[in-house]
Amino acid sequence: MTLTTTHLVALLPIILVCATAILVMLGIAWRRHHKATTIAAAVGLNLALLSLLIVWQVTPIETPLLVIDGLSVFAMVLILVSALACTTLAHAYLEHYEGPVEEFYLLLLCSVAGAMVLASSRHLATLFFGLELLSMPLYGMLAYAFHERRSLEAGIKYLILSAAATAFLLFGMALLYAQSGRLDLPGLTAGLANNADVWALAGAGMMLVGLGFKLSIVPFHLWAPDVYEGGPGPAAIFLASASKVAAFVVLLRLVMTTPAFQGEWLNQTLTVLALLTMIVGNLLALNQSDLKRLLAYSSIAHFGYLMVTLVVSDGLALETAGVYLITYVVTVLAAFGIVTLISSPYGGADASALHHYRGLFWRRPYLTAVLTISMLSLAGIPSTAGFIGKFYIIALGVDAQRWWLVGGVILGSAIGLYYYLRVMVTLFLTEAGMQRRDAPHNWGIRAGGVVVLGLALLMVVLGLYPAPMVEWVKLLAATRIG
Amino acid sequence: MTLVWLILIPFIGGLLCWQAERMGDAAPRWIALGTMGLELLLTLWLWWGGDFQLPEIASAQASQWALEFRAPWIPRFGIEIHLALDGLSLILIALTSLLGVLAVLCSWKEIIGRVGFFHLNLLWILGGVVGVFLAIDLFLFFFFWELMLVPMYFLIALWGHSGTQGKTRIGAATKFFIYTQASGLLMLVAILGLAFAHHAATGVYSFSYDDLRNTPLSDELAMWLMLGFFIAFAVKLPVVPLHGWLPDAHAQAPTAGSVDLAGILLKTAAYGMLRFTLPLFPEASQAFAPVAMTLGVVGIFYGALLACGQQDIKRLIAYTSISHMGFVLIGIYAGTQLALQGVVVLMVAHAFSAAGLFIMSGQIYERVHTRDMTQMGGLWGRLGSLPGFSLCFVAASLGMPGTANFIGEFMVLFGTFPVAPWVVAIASVGLVLAAIYSLFLMQRVHYGPAKGDEPLEGLDRREYVMLLGILALVLFFGLYPQPLLDTSGAAMHEIQRLFTDPALTTTILPTGVS
16 A cells, blocks of 8 residues: 555654654764753644644544554543653653753654554554564663662663563464464455464464553562662653553554454453452552552552453443543543652652652642542542543443443552552651652652642542543544554 | 522532642632522522512412422433522521531631532532432432432541540441431332323323322322331431431541531521422321321430430430431421421521531540540630530530520420420420530530640631531521511411312322323
């Protein structure tokens, strides 16, 4: 086929992000300038975000390798927003970092391009390409503060385990290819429709392992807490938001279109994994004394809830996944954003131990209010975005009469409350913390602070008036291909 | 719009209090007092001007609400901001705002740190509770139901007292929160189950009370959904196997928190049963009534017996609450007009007597700095007029004729007798235990050998007026309960009609659903 202008328009966001990456690279080669690099990256991401408005006019559209439909547009919006938040926070974070700082944005932009390709892939080749383009720069971002032992460890750990997961993914793809002789998703669907045998099942299972690793689904979650804790704040933000969104969207697409993923056996495996992920994630978070580790486990648990949509995968499932992803991303960006702000400007390992946050409210009331709202949102308390997400998940479970999963969500939420409350009450205690590290005094008027305050506002607005979000997701879900 | 303002006033007042902290400690207190005063006046104005007689019951079109407010919220699922007021909710809102005023007053000297934030939490609890009493859309109801927990958590965790035996205030607050939130999620599942059953039957999503009441349900499903609601309310009431959070939360909370918990938060559960469990699932509730009544009787005895063995004065009062709520549960599931009206009177009466007792124990704590009754004794004569007030509230709590508590308990027992004579016979024995723990309380705190002989500071004017005001109300409604009965009569009649005559709800199939 030939590429027409329409195709180019549809691919505009990806092209823009790649172009920005090249521009930033050339800029660094020409002259290092932190602020200019940040601005260039932010402008590029914003342009890509705006271009989605144009893309929306031509969707749905397919190329042999990529599909731009409602689901991809949705994922791109979330990825770009996360990347923007990440860029802004990284600027404050890296301000006093001794060593080259500009490359961080280059890595970030490459990773964003990878995530966007992954989310819109309709071919196993683009799926693999996107996943690797997403992960490779992340190794660099996680180990960015490489003279910090923890950071280096995080990078290496993610690299090794990620490579293992990739091996599984490739093997799974090979098995599916051996069965159907095709690599594009519609071809796979057609090839496997009538003879889904044990090899196809094994292939699907192995791909699930590979993607499950990226989503840190139990039992492939072991890397998550160490990597989140060790990696620099902005890298952890990206890992928890954009990377997970892209991997989840592609898994959702696979489960919904490919028959090999819809068999009885795999469905039950998904159910068990979902239950395990909810419960184990929450249980392990109970005794954490480090906020970033705690958030890592909490994010594991949240993907357990989200997996309910994979198990059900019809009716409300797509809409639920969309709404939940939005609420999750907004919340997690705010929570990690605060940790990053407190640790900014860079000065050794991040201030993420809970005792750093003791009595924060009495020094920084608004900053604490944001963190409190995001904890409430993670716990799914009404008037925050998280509640709407949880409402959708439970509604989906009840509608599909998956009582085990509903029970798991309730049990998980009840356990989860304990540690979210622990964090919250720590913020308000009067006893002074042991080691104080604090955000700069004028944090509220700086870019990072504005982003975090905006996210907090968004959490409350989405919690109180979710109707526009619901309608938007419904509209996007309606234009999915396949 | 009046209904929306009833909810918004406490929330806005709370924010003002928080910001007013910069102007000194007094400003938040006065703002909070003014806010609750305004709320009370608004409610009384509604009471004065409203007509709470049920319009002709025969005409099915007529609304059962005195005031209503509707606005779309999440059209995707047919969720609306749907508020409505009838006699029952009006009484409870009036109670809420009155106890709100008392809660602000009784923390005037007790709370000295972070006053603005304290009043923010206090007023937001009250706002959430008013929302619970007004919401008629089940989603909105759940929203407020959960919303009021967060400020309550902060109130206990930040301004509470750490108890004896290593019981921390944070532990108590967390326990309270997890109990109520987890049971609340069960209710959410039940609400969703009901809404989807309604969707399956009619093809329309709705969370409206009026629509869902007519949902055709299989017996089994109705029973499960009813249990989902019941457990959520049973935790809050509390019903005995689910009461674990209550003594800790009460004992560790600051006085204002205890007053709110005992006076209002427990009432939200009874309100939920009256408003939702019974009318939504009449047959299932009928079938479940023997179990519920048994649980009520168990609660009466369990609460009373444990109250006898307490050393901590606030724990003692907390256990008496469990005992009194046993009567409420029996009355609700008896379902006769007399018993239901008795429940309303008993709720109001218990709110007053428990608030009085908690305020009093707070005042004793401010003077002797302990809640351990073995450290008290002989306070009569050292404390000015406080012991006299104690005697009155204790008498009210045990149901002495002339107090509102007597009217309530009498009506509940009298109204239950035709339905379940044995339950009444056994529950009456519980009244004897009530006398025993009440006398224990008086004996240990006010009589016996004194631990010292220097006189303690007497009641100041604020404290005196508070206690006198509550006492006057207890006696007024004890001698002339007719205003309460008149106001709640129509609402209770409606509930009784739906509950005892389930045929009515099943014959009206959802034809009028739009």
